[in-house]
Structures are given as C-alpha cells and as structure tokens.
Amino acid sequence: MRYVNNSALNAYWYPVAEHADVGADPLPVTLLGDRFVLWRTDVGVSAARDRCPHREMPLSIGCVDESQNLRCAYHGWGFDAAGLCVDVPSSGPGVPAPPTARLHGCHVQERYGLIWLCPGVPVADIPVIVHDADPAFRRINTGVEIWNASATRMVDNFLDVSHFPWVHTGTFGSSQATGVASIELVDLDGDFHGYAYEVDASNPEEAAATTGSAEPVVHRRMSTGFALPLLVRSTIAYEDGLEHILLLCSTPVDDETSLFTFVVWRNDDFSVDAEETIAFDRAIGAEDKSMLEQVPGPLPLGRTAMVSVQADKPSVEWRRRFFALLDVPE
Ligand code: FES
Ligand SMILES: [Fe+2]
Numbered sequence: 001m002r003y004v005n006n007s008a009l010n011a012y013w014y015p016v017a018e019h020a021d022v023g024a025d026p027l028p029v030t031l032l033g034d035r036f037v038l039w040r041t042d043v044g045v046s047a048a049r050d051r052c053p054h055r056e057m058p059l060s061i062g063c064v065d066e067s068q069n070l071r072c073a074y075h076g077w078g079f080d081a082a083g084l085c086v087d088v089p090s091s092g093p094g095v096p097a098p099p100t101a102r103l104h105g106c107h108v109q110e111r112y113g114l115i116w117l118c119p120g121v122p123v124a125d126i127p128v129i130v131h132d133a134d135p136a137f138r139r140i141n142t143g144v145e146i147w148n149a150s151a152t153r154m155v156d157n158f159l160d161v162s163h164f165p166w167v168h169t170g171t172f173g174s175s176q177a178t179g180v181a182s183i184e185l186v187d188l189d190g191d192f193h194g195y196a197y198e199v200d201a202s203n204p205e206e207a208a209a210t211t212g213s214a215e216p217v218v219h220r221r222m223s224t225g226f227a228l229p230l231l232v233r234s235t236i237a238y239e240d241g242l243e244h245i246l247l248l249c250s251t252p253v254d255d256e257t258s259l260f261t262f263v264v265w266r267n268d269d270f271s272v273d274a275e276e277t278i279a280f281d282r283a284i285g286a287e288d289k290s291m292l293e294q295v296p297g298p299l300p301l302g303r304t305a306m307v308s309v310q311a312d313k314p315s316v317e318w319r320r321r322f323f324a325l326l327d328v329p330e
Contacts, residue, residue, distance in 0.1 A: 004032045010120030014251040017115045028060035041068040041081045048103035113141040127191040127227040131265035140264040149292035151250035151258040152299035158232040162311040172201040180311035194225020210280040
C-alpha cells in the first residue's frame with residue numbers, strides 16, 4: 001500500500017536534516033513526497049514549501065541575502081523568516097508586495113541536533129529523550145543518509161531482534177541465540193511503546209570503543225520501542241553501568257526512499273572520540289541497510305498480508321497502530 005500521500009501523516013514531526021546542514025545556503029529536502037526549503041536567519045531555521053508564489057521556482061536555488069531574506073533566484077522576490085514577501089524588485093521601492101505573496105510555511109523545530117518538520121498541524125510533540133537534559137550523558141549526532149528502502153520496512157526492522165544472528169554476523173549478532181523469548185509489550189518511558197529484553201552480543205575488537213569492554217561477549221539489558229509514526233528508540237545497559245541510547249529515525253522521502261539518521265546518548269566518561277564510539281553502530285546500520293535495500297516498496301500494512309510469528313509481535317503491533325492512524329477509506 002502506498003502511504004506517503006496519506007494526509008494523516010502530515011500531523012507528525014520528522015527529522016529531515018541536522019543542525020549543521022542548514023548553513024548560509026537554503027537547503028532543499030523532500031518529505032512525504034513534497035519538496036520543502038529550509039533556511040537559517042538570525043531568528044533560527046524557517047521552512048516552507050520549496051515553491052515561489054510568483055512563478056513556482058524552487059526557492060532552494062536562491063540565497064539568504066544580507067538583509068536575512070530568502071531571495072528567489074528567478075526575479076529576486078525576497079521573503080522574511082515568517083515567509084512573508086517583503087520585496088518585489090520589479091515593482092520598485094516603496095510599492096508593497098501583493099498580500100497573497102507569502103510562502104506556504106511548514107512547522108519546524110530544532111531538537112536533539114536535528115531539524116524536524118511537521119507539514120500539517122501537529123497532533124503530538126517530538127518524543128522526549130530524558131537523557132538529552134542529563135549532564136551525565138553526551139549526545140552524538142551521526143549525519144543523515146539516504147536509504148533506498150521504505151521507512152515502514154526500516155521501522156519493522158528496528159523493532160525486530162530475530163534478525164540479529166542472521167544479518168549482524170559481521171558485528172554483534174553471532175553470539176546471540178536464534179530463538180526469541182516471549183515478548184511482552186508495555187508502555188516504556190518517554191512516549192515509547194515496546195519491550196525489554198536481554199541479549200548476549202559479540203564484542204569484536206572494533207566494538208570496544210562502543211561497549212567499553214574487551215570481553216569477547218557482552219551482556220546487554222535492552223529495551224526497544226516505537227513512537228508513532230516512525231521513530232524507534234533502543235536503550236542498551238551494560239553490566240558495568242554504561243548506558244547507550246539510540247534514537248533511530250526513518251523519514252519517508254517517498255514510499256520507497258527514506259532518510260536515516262540516528263542519535264546516540266551515552267553516559268561514558270567522554271574520553272573516547274565521538275566518531276569512534278559510534279563506528280560500530282554505523283557498521284550495524286550498514287548491515288540493515290544492505291538487507292532492506294533488497295526489498296522493493298513499502299511494507300504491506302494489512303494484517304494478513306505477510307506471515308508473522310511470535311518474534312514479530314513488536315512490529316506487528318507497530319504496524320497495527322500505524323495503519324490505524326492513516327485515513328484509509330473503509
Ligand atoms: S519565480 Fe520567484 S521571483 Fe519569480
Ligand atoms: Fe538490524
């Protein structure tokens with residue numbers, strides 16, 4: 001089922017870029033099949049549909065000028081941070097812009113080092129990650145990638161532990177038993193719904209900077225849960241007290257292409273270089289990416305469209321709730 005044009009999805013927040021991605025130049029992004037432009041002024045980041053109201057030129061090929069206006073490349077109309085046209089050069093000085101010359105704006109927030117868009121009227125806030133305000137934890141942003149996979153398949157994957165010993169053999173998965181213990185879904189803290197579990201994870205040399213351990217296998221107490229529509233959080237606690245929190249963000253560009261970024265919070269002693277501590281997570285993500293890019297199109301959302309077993313309980317529940325929030329005619 002195609003889903004990105006489903007208007008119910010416009011009421012939620014999606015990370016589309018990192019803070020550092022929006023600098024001096026306007027940035028085009030595509031979310032749920034629509035093109036948006038992000039630009040930064042002294043008052044922060046603004047967002048609007050990437051279309052000039054004059055002759056529909058993408059504003060992202062323009063610039064932010066010295067008066068902090070987004071300037072269209074075609075005829076030079078200027079727009080302020082709120083998207084109001086404040087200058088029409090062809091009309092000459094002192095002539096007001098037509099009152100309808102305003103951009104189709106979009107809600108935008110910066111949170112956790114990410115820029116989040118909500119194309120419609122938000123019905124929920126961005127989920128709270130309490131560790132972000134805890135000085136014992138540092139936050140590591142990792143950049144935004146494009147995956148040739150549906151965000152629905154990514155969420156399904158991130159909620160699933162049964163693929164670990166199959167897909168993640170190059171990283172942490174080969175020490176894990178293939179059987180999955182009975183899963184109980186509960187409301188986790190911070191707006192996430194999911195489950196707690198424990199796994200033995202392989203700890204090759206290249207994982208030492210992440211796990212803080214030189215043991216060949218480390219025990220992890222974990223929780224994994226989702227916040228609708230498409231966010232997944234995994235928490236990992238090691239026996240020595242190290243905690244490693246992952247926010248896995250799957251943002252639909254369209255039905256088959258997605259942005260992927262993850263954010264890490266860790267209560268380590270901040271001594272190891274940030275990039276080194278997430279290198280192992282990057283390698284794990286690359287294993288998921290190469291697997292998911294083999295499957296075309298979105299995940300079927302109907303209850304009986306695929307065969308599921310006990311180990312799929314979290315993703316089946318996510319899929320049920322995701323489907324329920326879409327406006328689908330009976
Ligand atoms: S199309 Fe933007 S100013 Fe003409
Ligand atoms: Fe995975």
